[in-house]
Amino acid sequence: MKVTVVGAGAVGASCAEYIAIKDFASEVVILDIKEGYAEGKAMDLMQTASLNGFDTKITGSTNDYSKTADSHIAVITSGIPRKPGMTREELIGINAGIVKTVSSSLLEHSPNVIIIVVSNPMDTMTYLVHKTTGLPKNRIIGMGGALDSARFKYRLAEAMEAPISDIDGMVIGGHSDKGMVPLTSHATRNSIRVSEFLSDERLEQVAADTKVGGATLTGLLGTSAWYAPGAAVSSMVQAIACDQKKMFPCSTLLDGEYGLKDICIGVPVILGKDGIEKVVDIPLSDAEKAKMKESAAGVSKTNGLLEL
Ligand SMILES: NC(=O)c1ccc[n+]([C@@H]2O[C@H](COP(=O)([O-])OP(=O)(O)OC[C@H]3O[C@@H](n4cnc5c(N)ncnc54)[C@H](O)[C@@H]3O)[C@@H](O)[C@H]2O)c1
Numbered sequence: 001m002k003v004t005v006v007g008a009g010a011v012g013a014s015c016a017e018y019i020a021i022k023d024f025a026s027e028v029v030i031l032d033i034k035e036g037y038a039e040g041k042a043m044d045l046m047q048t049a050s051l052n053g054f055d056t057k058i059t060g061s062t063n064d065y066s067k068t069a070d071s072h073i074a075v076i077t078s079g080i081p082r083k084p085g086m087t088r089e090e091l092i093g094i095n096a097g098i099v100k101t102v103s104s105s106l107l108e109h110s111p112n113v114i115i116i117v118v119s120n121p122m123d124t125m126t127y128l129v130h131k132t133t134g135l136p137k138n139r140i141i142g143m144g145g146a147l148d149s150a151r152f153k154y155r156l157a158e159a160m161e162a163p164i165s166d167i168d169g170m171v172i173g174g175h176s177d178k179g180m181v182p183l184t185s186h187a188t189r190n191s192i193r194v195s196e197f198l199s200d201e202r203l204e205q206v207a208a209d210t211k212v213g214g215a216t217l218t219g220l221l222g223t224s225a226w227y228a229p230g231a232a233v234s235s236m237v238q239a240i241a242c243d244q245k246k247m248f249p250c251s252t253l254l255d256g257e258y259g260l261k262d263i264c265i266g267v268p269v270i271l272g273k274d275g276i277e278k279v280v281d282i283p284l285s286d287a288e289k290a291k292m293k294e295s296a297a298g299v300s301k302t303n304g305l306l307e308l
Contacts, residue, residue: 014230
């Protein structure tokens with residue numbers, strides 16, 4: 001199992017580290033455009049192998065895609081992150097060019113690769129990869145919902161003063177401050193609905209805090225977060241690599257599911273060896289359906305900025 005991570009920055013390096021620590025891949029190649037940067041990150045990570053107890057071989061490459069040849073899975077994290085006060089949508093100008101070039105270079109050397117898109121605005125970047133590569137839709141997956149759901153569970157656990165392992169919950173919709181749809185009506189603590197423990201007002205606050213989860217961290221860190229994004233991607237890579245058939249909310253090209261067409265947006269999917277093996281249709285309340293529609297309108301507006 002060979003995994004390529006494009007972008008050796010904060011998220012790319014964190015993702016490579018978690019993949020290595022989970023020890024399920026034989027090889028991880030990190031690639032970056034900055035001279036020597038990916039090689040440096042790879043060497044530093046390899047020097048943690050004896051300490052952290054993994055056998056995954058990590059190598060670095062400065063923009064040489066021949067080193068990524070025959071990858072099973074590739075993660076695209078290359079591109080600029082947002083600074084405090086910026087929206088993800090504002091990154092489209094620079095990141096669209098990068099994501100387009102990177103995906104075609106990956107496919108030249110790994111024609112069967114499954115691509116996970118992380119660069120923002122992620123739903124639009126995922127759509128761009130579809131439009132420019134023509135790959136089957138199961139092989140292009142956007143990462144956003146896995147992270148947003150982890151942030152939702154963190155906020156629910158905090159509000160209930162409960163351990164996070166007690167909590168289950170999911171965020172669907174667009175990966176943006178306004179577009180996320182935290183499914184508060186479906187969230188549970190050990191199978192009991194969270195509404196049994198929290199007031200409507202507190203649940204609304206949890207949802208609001210979840211939606212600005214990324215912006216809150218950008219304000220604190222001065223740049224975009226990396227630990228939880230890296231962990232979220234590594235869990236998705238593991239689900240595919242180990243054919244786990246796990247359910248994650250992921251951005252995927254919809255063709256009528258959830259009443260939406262020709263758009264990539266976060267919905268629950270099953271991840272296994274073929275990438276997205278199934279879109280899971282879950283019943284939504286009328287309010288959730290309306291939020292999903294509004295979220296899709298926002299993603300479509302950003303897609304309209306692409307020069308296709
Ligand atoms: N989808 C999500 O949930 C999520 C979460 C966090 C961050 N992000 C996004 O991920 C991206 C990366 O964030 P980061 O914090 O790691 O940024 P970063 O600046 O730390 O790293 C980005 C790296 O990409 C490299 N790069 C730029 N152009 C390249 C190219 N053409 N080929 C190869 N490498 C190239 C840069 O040299 C840099 O090392 C941003 O767009 C950010 O908004 C998405």
